[in-house]
Amino acid sequence: MGSKVQRRGTIIIIVVLFAGLGAIGYYLQQKKQAYIASPFETIPRDAGLIIEAINMPDFFEEVGSESDIVAEMNQVPALNGFTSSVRFIDSLLHTREIRSVAGANPVLISFHLVGKEKLVPFFAIAAPPEVKERHIRELLSGSGNLSYTVREYEKERILEISSSGKDIPSLYLSVIRGVIIISRSRILVEAGIRQSGEQESITSLPGFSRISSAAGKNDNKIYIIFDNLHRIAGLLTGGSDLGFAGDIPALASCAELDIYLKKDAVTMSGYIQPVDSSDIFSKFITSVPSDFDAYTVIPSNAALFETMTGPCSPGNRQPGLSEITGYLADIIRPQLDNEVTRVYLDIQGQETDNNRIIIFRLKGRNSTERSFRNEFEHNNSEKSSILSYKPDDQSEYTIYKLADDALASALCGSFGTNWGGSYATFYSNYLVTGKSYETITKFIYDNILNRTLANDITYRSFESSMPSRFSYYMFCIPSRITSMLGGEVKPAIITGLEKNITSLRKIQAVGYQFVPSNNMIYNTLSLSFKPDVKEETTGQWESLLDTVVYSKPLFFKNHNTGRKEIFVQDLNNNAYLINSAGRILWKQRLNEKIKGNPVIVDYYRNGKLQILFSTENWLHLLDRNGNYVERYPVKLRSAATNGMSVFDYDNNRDYRIFICGTDRVVYAYDKTGNIVKGWNLYKTTGEVKSEVEFFRVSGKDFLVLNDEQNMYILDRKGNVRVSLKEQVQRAPGSQLRLTTGSTPALVLSSVDGSLNFVSFDGNVEKVKIGDFSARHIFEYFDIDADGLGEYIFIDKGTIYCYDNDRSKLFSSKLDSERITGPFGLVFSSNDKKIGFVDTEHGLIHLIDSRGKSVSGFPLRGSTSFSVGMLSGSNNFNLITGGKDSFIYNYEIVR
Structure with a gap:
């Protein structure tokens, strides 16, 4: 006060x-x-x-x-x-x-x-x-x-x-x-x-008049006096002669930066004037600016990177440098391509120093790696070895365990000191060295998944505010670098930053570049700010597609390895098969978007599986290599109005595929794409938008479908099996389910929000248990695992759950009215949940039988999702797509 x-x-x-x-x-x-x-x-x-x-x-x-x-x-x-x-x-x-x-x-x-x-x-x-x-x-x-x-x-x-x-x-x-x-x-x-x-x-002060005359005349500006700034910086380090504060006077005499303020950013640009050859910045007056390429391989979880362009300044042969490292440096040095970047990765669970890597751009990788490996094998020592990294069954990468950690400093002098390590690998057109095997493998894995700064929305937006050519570039995310500040700033500073990490995350990025100009150094410092902080994803992996996910992901079993893989389509009609490690195995461009959900079939009945799905005009069947099977794709008799349904009545892999056309005819195809012999081409009154459903009750089979006004119950030949005694109008957001109990009936909701119970003798009972709009969602699901289903409505941003006796169990307010399914999810006979997607905020929710959010939720995701077991553990995986073109794999620990 x-x-x-x-x-x-x-x-x-x-x-x-x-x-x-x-x-x-x-x-x-x-x-x-x-x-x-x-x-x-x-x-x-x-x-x-x-x-x-x-x-x-x-x-x-x-x-x-x-x-x-x-x-x-x-x-x-x-x-x-x-x-x-x-x-x-x-x-x-x-x-x-x-x-x-x-x-x-x-x-x-x-x-x-x-x-x-x-x-x-x-x-x-x-x-x-x-x-x-x-x-x-x-x-x-x-x-x-x-x-x-x-x-x-x-x-x-x-x-x-x-x-x-x-x-x-x-x-x-x-x-x-x-x-x-x-x-x-x-x-x-x-x-x-x-x-x-x-x-x-x-x-x-020396140089002040020159930087002042180069400043903008109508801009707010800031002047920096380096010889005095170190005292202020000493507030951070505990003394003006400690840590980085002690180095500040040696940078230059003074600097001027014009200040440009925007709602979500601050940019400062201007000149530094070195006045003495001993000034650190004077060494860059003759440097040659260059474009920046390393962002294509820097993982998106980078907390900080620094890039220098131009020829490297090799260090002197250090006393601890082994003979083999000296030979390896001699091989690499002529192949360096004027760009070296040191990166601090935000990897949790390992020592801070082990999160550092250095990336050297090469003129050509293949010949360089061959020479490197030959020399490495010829002069191998007890301290060195060749290691292998296998992220999955189909790929393998070589990692070299070096005799010491001096290779980086031997290549680029002090810039590599304390950053390079005793592990190295070649990736793309780069040599990468790091302090631990785990860090190198994390670098490789993120690149396999295309999880790099080149595909990071925040970074790509930020880089547009920076010049494209430079001599030096530093980029950092302030909230991620607190762990590396130990020993550099006072503990009280770190404690204060960590205590207020949420506010610190509002500063999305800070970047600094300089380039020689007019015998001075031109600087650009930029800061981006965003008040709405999004939590980072906590998934096992995320893999980049060409654009956002469109179809519901399908768990597909690899019949060769027994492992699960993911089939999905993006908005550009590309179909992908992604392995359990997140690596894209293949990409196949389709001519149309998938309607409904793909299914797994065994076309040849030999245990080798395929993926069957339909689009508006075609029926598709792909094998696990992305190739079409037999005569597929098959042209549909009429453009589809709904997604296909596939039934294997007798579990003998004699599949029946049901698709309704714009001509209002219900078509039944066999697995070869031909119309099933003996099938009556039944015609509905209106177009069918929802999928055909199949139920078996008391030994009888029922095919059920709805258009906008009526329900139809057919037999396996396409004839009417049950004539309803009154009209049943299914709500667009209603699921169609079979009730539990001694006398099963079909249950759905109608447009007016009432429950409709349809018996297989044609009787219809309509019950009103709440006031719901025509846009409501309805699900019938045994969420409390008592053997009896509950009635679940989602309407106007609220979820309601009624017990089997129609008494209200709970209602919970949601944060959005834009909700889509799955809905009922079964993890075990006594573990059931309701899941849904908040497409407005891009969040996936999972709630229990009391209407409470499950621990660990919501998760980031904005598309339909699937839950299954992807790896060999007993935990479930949730696969979904985000707004950022990534597909996410979350592990649900129960």
Whole structure:
């Protein structure tokens, strides 16, 4: 509470002050005149950062749109001073009085370290010449609740402004040759006065005038003084000479970045001016920019990567470098193709250091790997070996266990130190080294599944804000790098970040690039922000398709290995077979979209299985290699209005395939695609949209179908078996089920939401148990596993469950009205659930017999899904598609 009171009191002082200045400016009718002094001349020379706000109120109003992140940063004690200053400025400038003065002229805000851990802002504002100190004193004297004292310092006057409010800190102000300087720190105001009398100002720093002249004239901008910035960075490391903070002064003299603010992004770009050959940035003045290719193989779970282009600078032969590693480096070095990338992967469950890899682009892989392997085998040592990685039964990759971990540093010097490892592999056109076998295999596996940055929506969107050619590129996802900050920043910083990880995730990505230009270094720093944070998928794997999943996934058994595979179609009509590891075995382009659900058949009755499915005009049969069987595809007699149904009446693999046509005829095909002999081409009144259903009751077979107005119950020859005594109109969202009990009946819901019980003697009973719209969903399912089915409705964003006696068991509010099935799911005889897809939010839900969400749900997914056992474990797998063109495999642990 105290800090809020202090902040309000300080703001009151400033508001009154600027209100008076605004009035003075109005009555003096001042015109634009040259400033008596530049605000830069008053900035104390220990400033590490200087913001030049061309229009200060508007600038901080835009910055304030991300104030929730700033608020979370304030939880970190070491950053408290900085973030409170940002909030202070933001609140201060939302006033008409301040805009009347500050909005007219540029304002400088510099940041200084006062004491050990206190970051304090210093304001320098070029005021109109007519505004004098006496005007401010007159204003304060008449304010009533403000008082001031005056003291002299270096022949200048400092006003200490106080408020009658309790616990409100003083504000210090001085007017020096037309510049108003303000700060909460008297020490800083005194430093500003001293600085105004110096011959040299902060603009006298080497290179400052050049970067300033290259800056945008109408843009807000930030200046960085590297020799002073290390003290501010010391807030993170625990000391200005510790960790990365100690390296900052060696970078360059100074930098300028123009600031561009958008609703969801911040971009800064400008120049760095190296002034000495010893400056780190001076080494890049002659570097050659290049395009970036490694993103095509960097896994999408990368937390951070750094890429250098141009020729590598090899390191000296290290004392611990083995002879074989030196030979291998000599083979690789001439084949390097001016791009090396070090990557930190976000892999849970292993040591942080083991998550690091280095990727070298090669001029040609095949000949390089042959020479590498020959040398490796010829000079093999006890510490080295050739390992194999088999992600599935059909693929194998070679991994080299090196004699030491010095190969990367031997190839690219210090850039590879502590990043390369003792494991290496060749993939695509790259050599990859890493610190563990598991990390290398994870890299390979993610590439097999096309789970790379090239296919990551967030990264592809972000990269559009960055230049396409560069000499250096750093990209990171802040929420993923906290684990690698140990030893680099203070533990309190890491603790604060981890505590507020949800807010940190709102910063989706940060990228930094530089390229030589005009004998300087041109920099681009970009940050993307998104307030709605999506949880990352927790599936066993995700595999990229050409576009989003269209059909319900089918579990297909590989008759050669006994393993399960996944058959699915995407929106571009591509059919895929994906193995249990997520690798795409084949892709087959179809001429149409699949209608209904594919099924597995044994066409030849020899245990070798095929996939049967229908499209609008064709019947298809593919073997497990993606080839058509026999005379397939078969042209349908009439374009289909529904998905096919396949029945094997006597379990002898003499299949019957039912499809209804636009001519309103019910067609029965045999497995060869011919019309079944003896089948009566039954014609319905309207078009049939739902699939034909088959039931066997008391030894009799019934084929049941519905058009928009009627229900039809036929025998196996296509003749009417049951004539209904009244009309049954099935709701579009209703399932058709067989009730349990001594006298089975068909149960469905009608358009008016009533239950319809259809007996096999033709009687129809209609029961109303709730008020439901015509767009409701109905399922009859034994969710509580008591042997009797329950009546389940989903309507207008609520799920209702009624017991077999039609009493209400529960109702639960859903987050969406856009719901699709599966619905009833059986995991065992006593474990049953209701599953559905929220297509509006892209989430899959699983609820139990009490209407409660099952642990681990909802999961990310936006298409129809299938549940089955994919691997050899006893756990079930849920296969679904997402909005991002990936197909996901989740393991359901019961």
